[in-house]
Amino acid sequence: MNAPVLPVRAEAGSTLVEPVLAVQGLTKAFAGTGILRGVDFALAPGQSTALIGANGSGKSTLLRCLVRLVEPTSGGVLMLGQDVGALSPRALRRFRARVGIVWQKHNLVPRLSALSNVIHGAQARMSGPRVWTQALAPAQVRAEAMACLARVGLADRALARVDSLSGGQSQRVAIARMLMQRPEFILADEPDASLDPQTGQEVMELLLGLVRQDGLSLLVISHRLEHTLAFSDRILGLAQGRIALDMPTPAASAGELRRFFDHEAAA
Amino acid sequence: MSDASLPAPPRFRQIGLPGYVGLLVVGALVVSSLAATAPTMDKLARGLTRLFAPSGLFTQMFPPDFSRIGPISWKLLETLQMAVAGCFLGLIFALPFAILATDRLSPHPLVRTVARAVIALFRTVPDLVWAIIFIIIVGLGPAAGVLAIMVDKIGFAGRFFAEAMEETDPGPQDALRAIGASRLGIIGSAVLPACLPSFTATSLFALEKSVRGSAALGLVGAGGIGVDLKVAFDLFNYDEALAIILMLLALVIAVEQGSGWIRRKLI
Numbered sequence: 001m002n003a004p005v006l007p008v009r010a011e012a013g014s015t016l017v018e019p020v021l022a023v024q025g026l027t028k029a030f031a032g033t034g035i036l037r038g039v040d041f042a043l044a045p046g047q048s049t050a051l052i053g054a055n056g057s058g059k060s061t062l063l064r065c066l067v068r069l070v071e072p073t074s075g076g077v078l079m080l081g082q083d084v085g086a087l088s089p090r091a092l093r094r095f096r097a098r099v100g101i102v103w104q105k106h107n108l109v110p111r112l113s114a115l116s117n118v119i120h121g122a123q124a125r126m127s128g129p130r131v132w133t134q135a136l137a138p139a140q141v142r143a144e145a146m147a148c149l150a151r152v153g154l155a156d157r158a159l160a161r162v163d164s165l166s167g168g169q170s171q172r173v174a175i176a177r178m179l180m181q182r183p184e185f186i187l188a189d190e191p192d193a194s195l196d197p198q199t200g201q202e203v204m205e206l207l208l209g210l211v212r213q214d215g216l217s218l219l220v221i222s223h224r225l226e227h228t229l230a231f232s233d234r235i236l237g238l239a240q241g242r243i244a245l246d247m248p249t250p251a252a253s254a255g256e257l258r259r260f261f262d263h264e265a266a267a
Numbered sequence: 268m269s270d271a272s273l274p275a276p277p278r279f280r281q282i283g284l285p286g287y288v289g290l291l292v293v294g295a296l297v298v299s300s301l302a303a304t305a306p307t308m309d310k311l312a313r314g315l316t317r318l319f320a321p322s323g324l325f326t327q328m329f330p331p332d333f334s335r336i337g338p339i340s341w342k343l344l345e346t347l348q349m350a351v352a353g354c355f356l357g358l359i360f361a362l363p364f365a366i367l368a369t370d371r372l373s374p375h376p377l378v379r380t381v382a383r384a385v386i387a388l389f390r391t392v393p394d395l396v397w398a399i400i401f402i403i404i405v406g407l408g409p410a411a412g413v414l415a416i417m418v419d420k421i422g423f424a425g426r427f428f429a430e431a432m433e434e435t436d437p438g439p440q441d442a443l444r445a446i447g448a449s450r451l452g453i454i455g456s457a458v459l460p461a462c463l464p465s466f467t468a469t470s471l472f473a474l475e476k477s478v479r480g481s482a483a484l485g486l487v488g489a490g491g492i493g494v495d496l497k498v499a500f501d502l503f504n505y506d507e508a509l510a511i512i513l514m515l516l517a518l519v520i521a522v523e524q525g526s527g528w529i530r531r532k533l534i
Contacts, residue, residue, distance in 0.1 A: 069445055097447035107442035111460045120456050124447030132455040174442075181446055 019078075020045040020185060020217045021066070026075030027241075028061055035061050037241030039075070043234075048211045048218040050228040050249070053238035054261060059221045062238065063187050066219075067099050068092060080184055097124025100183030102207070104190040106174040110163035114154060114173045117162055118145040121180025134158075148176040152206060168199030175206055186210060188220040192227055200224065204231045225257050239263075324505055331513055332506035339495060339511055343518055345409055346491035349484070350477035350522075353413040357420025357477075358470050364421060365428030371440065372432065372454060386429070390422030394480050398489040409490030416477050416484070424473050431465035432458055467533050471526035478522045482515050 019042035028036040035058040043049050053059045064070035066077055068084060077084040082095050108117045115134040122131045122141055129136050134145070149155045152172035157165065162173055171191060178186065188207055192200035208231045210216045222228050228235060228249075235252050237245025237260050245260050282290075306314075318325045366372050367382035397418045401411035439457040448456070459466075485493020492515055499508035 067445060069441065093447040093449070095447075096445055099445075101442070101445045103438070103442060105438050107438035109439045109457050109460050110436075111463065112456075116456075120443060120448070121446060123443060123449070123452045123456070127449055127452060129455060131452070133460075177442075177446075 017044045019043055020080060021219070022076075022078040023066070024076045024078075026062070026065060026077065027073045028058070028065055028070065029073050034241055036065065036072070036075075039238070039241070039243055041236055041243050041246065043217060043219065045217050046211065046215045047233045048208055048220065048231060049234045049236060050232035051219060051221045051236050051238060052223075052225075052228055052245070052257065052260070057238045058241055059238055060189050063101075063189050063219070063221065066187065067096055067101070093124060097181055098184045100178035100181050100186045102171070102174055102178055102186065102188040102191045104193045106162075106167075106170045108162045108170060108174055108177070111161060113159045114149060114162055114165065114176075115142070115145055115158040117173055118148050118176045118180050121145075121148070121177040124181060145176070145180055148179040149173070151179060152176045166199075167195050168203065171195060171199075171203050172206070175203070179210075184216060186216055186218045186220075188218065190221050190223065192222055192224055200227065207231070225254050228252075228257065229254060327503075327505040328509040330506065331510040332504070333510045335507065336510070336514075339492070339514055342492045342495050343514055346481045346485070346493075346515075347478060347518060347522075349409050349412045349491050350416060350474065350481040353416025353481070354420050354470075354474045354477040356413070356417040358424050358473060360417070361421045361424035361428055364425040365432060366454060366458075368425065368429040369432045371437065372450065372458065374450070383429075386422055386425040388422070389418050390426060394419040395483065395487055398484045398487050402488055407488045407490075412481055412484040412489035412491055415489055416481060419480065420473050420477065423476065424469050427469040428462070428466060431462045431469070435461040464533070468530055471530055475519070475523050475526055478519055482519075 022042040023039050026036055026039040027034065039062060051059050051062070061070055065072040066079060066084070068087075072085070080095070080098055082091075084092075084095065087095055109120070113134060116132075119131055119134055119137050119141055122144075126141070130138055131141065134142060137145070146155055146158060149158055152175050154169060154172050154176065157169065162170055165173065175191075186207065191203050191207065195203060204220075204222075204227050207218055207220065211218045220232065222231075229252060232249045234248055235245065235257070236243055237257075239245070239260075317323050320326065364382050364386055367374075367378050368386055370379065373379035373382065394415050398411055398415035401414040405411050405414065435458055439461070440453050443453045443457050481491050482493050482496070485491040485495070486497050488494065492511060496508060496511045496515075499505070499511060
């Protein structure tokens with residue numbers, strides 16, 4: 001896939017920027033049923049983009065296709081300068097290390113401590129038992145993991161088992177694990193789901209902070225319209241397996257987004 | 268919304284003609300098996316009368332003869348050592364077989380099929396048969412018993428380890444795969460910690476089974492207390508045989524109580 005240069009909206013107006021993510025004609029079918037039917041979009045670096053859509057519209061599938069956790073049926077993904085579809089298994093492992101994923105269900109190892117889970121984030125660049133558990137980790141890895149935990153405000157719970165943490169704390173540990181990866185791009189699949197409004201807001205603030213302070217790029221799925229409007233620079237809407245809505249967040253309103261969902265539900 | 272006019276559903280599902288034919292076949296198998304092999308009441312009554320006669324087995328067993336308690340105790344210790352050594356080796360080798368036998372962790376379907384076949388073979392062939400095979404290979408004595416227990420435990424624990432790994436939450440494994448972790452990293456950091464309680468329980472059950480099994484292995488010459496038990500029966504020293512059985516019972520109960528205590532503490 002050739003690197004496209006697309007006009008991407010920026011606050012100062014339209015300008016030409018090499019996108020951090022370019023998706024072209026992406027399709028995915030399960031058992032003959034098309035979930036994604038030709039998705040096209042490009043994202044500018046250092047921006048927060050919200051992906052919205054009704055349940056079953058293929059948002060999570062799209063996120064997984066971007067890093068080939070689900071293999072696309074056809075189409076191309078150019079991400080961080082890499083043609084993702086052309087990567088060998090070894091190169092794909094190295095590429096995935098550059099993309100942090102925040103999962104709706106956190107996906108931590110429940111019997112291990114917060115610190116051990118965060119250390120797992122180093123597994124793409126280090127191997128062996130030294131990154132399996134905090135007890136075996138080298139001092140500099142432990143120190144970096146503690147810094148990641150401190151960034152999400154959980155340094156004092158480093159040795160707590162993650163199954164003893166609250167939902168919000170657990171999601172913070174997952175974000176710390178993602179930080180340990182040293183990612184350049186963040187994909188977040190409903191990171192605010194199953195969290196109370198206050199905790200959900202704090203998690204979203206944390207993610208937006210990584211965009212604003214560290215210059216990372218963020219593509220986040222959220223069903224909470226107030227979060228979509230408050231924590232993104234751009235909104236993409238997925239409907240019928242295609243991008244049916246693409247607008248800068250300042251131009252969007254809750255009513256407009258609600259109408260998008262209503263239209264989807266009616267369809 | 269519920270419809271009050273709907274009649275209550277039938278209590279039982281209709282099983283149809285194939286279901287009735289299946290039941291008939293199973294019933295015929297049970298009845299014919301009982302008729303062909305089960306002892307008659309008459310035969311049982313004659314046997315029990317002989318057992319309690321003045322020259323019968325039960326009468327001659329009492330009181331138990333503990334005059335050789337020293338040598339018998341050493342043999343019991345050897346039995347326990349055979350069980351521990353065989354069980355330890357079996358559990359160590361069972362783990363890689365189990366990993367190769369799981370859908371998610373096996374590197375190739377062919378490898379998975381072969382691993383499953385080996386586990387099934389080790390589990391299906393009784394440990395007494397393995398003992399006879401290893402006696403031919405390494406000669407009479409406890410070494411053959413240890414190898415027989417090892418192979419039996421690879422089959423036993425391999426199956427339960429594999430099932431435990433199949434049943435783990437795939438979420439943390441997906442998260443580590445997305446980070447770029449290697450297959451070994453995923454196993455070491457997500458699968459093994461999640462399976463630890465199940466592995467511990469299986470290992471302790473394997474030890475109990477090994478202790479019970481190792482006593483019987485002596486009957487075919489594979490070392491341990493079984494050799495003395497067989498000799499006692501062959502020489503009609505039924506009182507000494509009872510002493511051996513009682514001491515073996517004490518050992519098995521001690522091991523079961525000990526493993527139960529460890530299970531409660533660890534899990």
